[in-house]
Structures are given as structure tokens and as C-alpha cells.
């Protein structure tokens with residue numbers, strides 16, 4: 001149903017287009033934070049040409065992370081997905097994941113398939129202990145997808161904005177195989 005593909009450098013222009021698209025980025029709007037390049041009114045994030053090269057080098061096929069375009073069965077690029085591995089305070093290897101589907105392609109099952117593929121790629125033996133994602137409960141699609149894949153809520157945090165709690169979901173491979 002979907003395939004992950006490593007983008008080439010020139011395709012970072014498409015990522016820039018998405019990050020500058022208020023419809024695509026509306027889920028990210030309204031955070032009471034000050035980050036350079038973050039636009040609170042729209043949720044958009046600057047991704048100018050001068051930062052793309054370094055970003056690409058670090059993220060695409062990176063040492064502790066990766067980033068892909070998501071293609072549908074007709075090989076149309078419909079979204080993007082990524083992970084980054086960190087060691088938590090208990091020494092667990094935790095993969096923080098994320099993905100977005102372009103608004104034109106939502107509600108077709110592509111989001112579920114995308115997160116399922118992220119989990120499949122991270123599940124290879126010994127790779128990570130835990131897969132984690134954090135988002136607001138108002139993101140109904142994200143909540144349904146993570147619960148369907150076996151993730152469970154482990155924490156609710158005021159996070160960046162006390163008026164907008166964020167729930168952390170985890171999928172622990174060790175407990176699944178027990």
C-alpha cells in the first residue's frame with residue numbers, strides 16, 4: 001500500500017514546500033514557544049536552501065536517525081516519516097518517531113500503513129527497545145493509529161504549553177514478545 005523511499009537532495013524543495021504549507025502544518029500551529037523559524041499562527045517552519053544540505057546529511061540515512069518520503073501504490077509522494085534513536089535515563093534505546101500525510105491524501109489508510117512500516121523497520125532484533133511518539137489527544141487520527149499498532153499512553157505532560165497537554169505513547173518490544 002505504501003513504500004518508504006530515501007529522497008534525494010533536490011527533493012528537499014518538496015519538504016520546504018510542505019513545511020511552508022499552512023494546511024499541511026495546521027496541526028503544528030499555536031504553540032506558545034519562541035523558536036527561530038517557527039510561525040505560531042500557521043504552524044509552518046522555515047526550511048531555507050542554506051540549511052537543507054546539512055539537514056539532509058544528518059537525517060537521510062543518518063547514524064542514529066532516518067527520514068523517508070512515503071509513496072502510495074501509484075508511486076505518488078503522499079507524506080514523510082522519520083525516527084531518531086536516543087538513550088533514555090534507564091538506558092533504553094528509544095526511537096522517537098513521527099510522520100505526516102499530505103492533507104490531500106488523508107483518511108485512506110495511508111497514515112496507519114506509514115506508522116506500521118516505521119514500527120516494522122525499527123523492530124529488527126536489538127535495534128531499539130522502545131518506539132515512542134508524543135502528540136495531543138485532539139489528534140484523533142494519530143491516537144487511533146498508535147492504539148491500533150499496540151502503543152499505550154505512558155505519560156501526559158504540559159510540555160511546551162500548559163494549555164495543551166501532550167500524551168506520550170510507547171510500544172515496548174520486550175514486553176510484546178514476553
Ligand SMILES: CC(C)(COP(=O)(O)OP(=O)(O)OC[C@H]1O[C@@H](n2cnc3c(N)ncnc32)[C@H](O)[C@@H]1OP(=O)(O)O)[C@@H](O)C(=O)NCCC(=O)NCCS
Nearest residue numbers: 027098099100101106107108109110111112140141142144
Ligand atoms: C495523523 C495522520 C498521519 C493520519 O493519517 P491518515 O492517512 O488520515 O490516517 P488513516 O487514514 O490511516 O486513518 C487511521 C485511523 O484514524 C482515523 N482518522 C484519521 N484522521 C481522523 C480525523 N481527522 N478524525 C477522526 N478520525 C480520524 C481513521 O478513520 C482511521 O480510523 P480506523 O482505522 O479506526 O477506521 C494525518 O492526519 C496527519 O498527517 N496529521 C498531521 C501530523 C500528525 O498528527 N502526525 C501524527 C503524529 S506525529
